[in-house]
Amino acid sequence: MTVGGALIFYAMVVGFAGPAGFRRAGWPLRAPRLGAAAVLAAAWSVPVALVLAGVTIALPASALSTDLGQLIGACLVRLRAAYGTPGGAGMVTAGQVLSVATTTRIAWAAGRLAHRRRTEGRRHRLLVRLAGHPRPDLPALVLDYPGAAAYSVAGRHPTVVVTSGAIDLLTKPQLGAVLAHENAHLLARHHRWQTAAALAAAALPIVPLLRETPARVGRLLEMDADELAADHHEPHVLASALVAVASPGGPATGSAPNRAASTLTLTPAGADTAARIHRLLRPPDQLPRRRQTITRAAVVALTVTPLVLAVAPALLALH
């Protein structure tokens, strides 16, 4: 049970203490794409650890009772010793339940997600059919809709969509920056990251780290797209477009409240937007190359730790 126990312990620590760690860490804001990769690696290492925990608990004990056990009987005795697996049907069942339940949960979440994607894709096709009209002068599809909004749609025909309301609201440079931001999402394939995050959250929403993954990854990917758009557009223009599009019923007027911007408490959505604006106006220093390398190594380590924990005793026992 030692290896299985270690894996479960690992899943608990990462899954429950992980959010606090990510909240404290400042570096993801300086390297958002790397940050998103770290969040995803940490999140997915939790279900992987749980599945492997089940397998390491069930397998060394249960294989003894099969014909296969006859063939490699001597090895199995050593394997069981290596994994510290106490024999007994109870342990085997517990291990099997853990890995099968986790795998089933992931498969179920994947099915639900696929359904939601189909619905969303269909809604989008319908919108385009009902309200879309071509504008040869813009690298985007225009929807006749009074509200200001812009988004990108992944899929077989990746598209940037902008509403007529946004075109009326924004200046030409602002519109260009917004479209560049959305196009950056598509070019960097951010939707795939977002899908992996949504899947993790849907599979094990009880685990805080996994539950918070879509929001955390989404925030960082928005910053990444801002950064990519700011390569070719004035950051200040993009920031002003953010405020204009985010403001309900058009741009905020001059009648600003008396509260100072630094002391006010923002709603979560407001705080996200504020963080993006702050980042655009005062870009943080790039993460030093050495720290980037270390962080990349840590991301890889996170992903392989459960696997190493699970396989190492077998390799040691059989050599």
Added chain:
Amino acid sequence: MPSPRRSRPFGDLEATVMDRLWTAKRPLLVRDVVDLLSPQRALAYTTVMTVLDNLHRKGWVRRSRDGRAWRYEPVLSRQSYTALLMREALAISDDRAGVLARFVEEIDPEDAAALAAALRDAPEGPRPGTAS
């Protein structure tokens, strides 16, 4: 009005039939819809009847008696339905399925005013310009 909870968007056939109802701008008989569809899509009378019946059951069209037949018309205008779809498409902040990435969510008016003020006070750059 359809229920405020998320509705499934129309299927292909439903969308085609709705399109004809919206374009017609008057209540249509099943026969009218079949005729309007016939150049591009030759559909059986019963098929169109079933689609209209489903749309009625789901609350998207209302119907009135015309002799022995029903006349159908959309409950929502094309613009209202578009707005509904749009609101649903944009209400995805909490359950992104990885299809749609929105530029920025609409925020609280107070937050928006504070951010606009912060932007104006920003050291570099001109005042935030908008087209209006």
